[in-house]
Amino acid sequence: MTIAIALSPLLVVGFGALLLMMTEAFSRRQSGLALGAAAVLFTGAAFAAATWMYGVDRLSDAGSLAPWLIVDRFSLFFDVLLCLGGGLSALLAGGYLSEHRIERGEFYALLLFATLGAMILAEAGDALTLFLGLETMSIGAYSLTAFRRASPRSAEGALKYFLLGSFAAAILIYGFALIYGASGHTDLAGIGAAAQNAGPRSALLIVGAVLVLAGMVFKVSAVPFHAWTPDAYEGAPTPATTFMAVAVKAAAFAMLLRVLVTCFGDPSWTSWASGWPPVVATLSVLTMTVANLIAGRQESVKRMLAYSSIAHAGYALLGVTAILRDPNEATSSVLFYLLAYTVSTAGAFGALILCGSHGREAVSYDDLSGLGKRHPAAALAFSLFLVSLAGIPPTAGFFGKWFVFKATIDAGLYWVAVIAFINSVIGAYYYLRVLVYMYMREPAAGAPVAVPMRSGYVNAALLVSAVLVLVLGLMPTRYLDVAIAAARLGSGG
Secondary structure, three states: OHHHHHHHHHHHHHHHHHHHHHHHHHOOOOOOHHHHHHHHHHHHHHHHHHHHHHOHHHOHHHHHHOOOEOOOHHHHHHHHHHHHHHHHHHHHHHHHHHHOOOOOOHHHHHHHHHHHHHHHHHHEOEHHHHHHHHHHHHHHHHHHHOOOOOOHHHHHHHHHHHHHHHHHHHHHHHHHHHHHHHHOOOEHHHHHHHHHHHOOOOHHHHHHHHHHHHHHHHHHOOOOOOOHHHHHHHHOOHHHHHHHHHHHHHHHHHHHHHHHHHHHOOHHHHOOOOOOHHHHHHHHHHHHHHHHHHHOOOOEHHHHHHHHHHHHHHHHHHHHHHHHOOHHHHHHHHHHHHHHHHHHHHHHHHHHHHOOEOOEOOOEOHHHOOHHHHOHHHHHHHHHHHHHHHOOOOOHHHHHHHHHHHHHHHOOOHHHHHHHHHHHHHHHHHHHHHHHHHHHOOOOOOOOOOOOOOOHHHHHHHHHHHHHHHHHHHOHHHHHHHHHHHOOOOOOO
């Protein structure tokens, strides 16, 4: 019985995906699939939250799932987060696909199966399960990127994503193969025990750890493994871009945190002198700096948001670096940041969808000129989410950055925190630039302007995102406590 409770989020999403796929195959009506997909994913989030409240310590039989699947507060937190991001993406797709004449039911089945893979990835306690979840999620993401069959840009982005993603997956599995050769284990806990005994003295273990880290940061889209991101995000339908920016990235961070803390969380591996934190700190600085500098030069708003997504991966990596001092504080700061980032980014892409209709889409900054006067509601929604991404109070994004910066400073990484703060100021420039165009610019005579679409699905997604952005910004400590509880990996308390 308790095994069924522990697996309930996975079972809801898995069976829901199968049911939706059968419905799409045997029904001529496609109009309700978006609502069905969103309902399945939000139900999965509700089951994960209910399992959390039931108490992980009461799931006496859930231990039999280990090491393949680890059901703890960490994995349940990500189940809620992933289902939330997937559900918002499904709602956005319900309005976007029909508006742009590309409504096909397989989009929602792919979305659900990719979310299922992401949930498996977040719960994986063994390298084999981890790879299974990673590939299930990735294949769905590749397919969603190429969903615009007639678009060369979509095909190009999907091809780059597929080739580079396959290469990164091969590096990851080869790294785990080397680690297996050095430790004799594929389960993460066993690898951690072997790594603790050997310390950073085993050459085979070090090479394997480097390859695994490289494979994981590719999925996070950190510099210099980010080349696929702008093209894939720009070429994909915007709801698919939303899913990749929130759910795929969150699952990648779940994998990164669990592997680093469980396998290489021993002080000998987390020291600044001989461990991985300086490598992650360097990746963090490069990621946020390069992405922010390039984002400020973009003329496409969607491409700007793609580089913005890369920059936010750099901020989240700050919290990962801070594990060297206090793993619980560092991990909880990353979890809260991902929660704030998910609702803010889903809202930003949703607002971009709302701002343009078929044939009159919002692509460039100029397309948004004067939107604040012509369509104040759409402009206000976009403004709220951009302000949150910029880290301006009292929004979720402000406290997300606050907690990550605090963990970095508490770890003694003052120089990294200073660079991150400077980058945050640079990032505010290109977010506020959108507001300038919407409220302080008028379109040039004869220039095309974006015309907002009408969709109850998109409005619902924006409403949910806006409420969460404000609630997380006004009552951050309540949700930080949840993140702190989830940060104790493997703990049922």
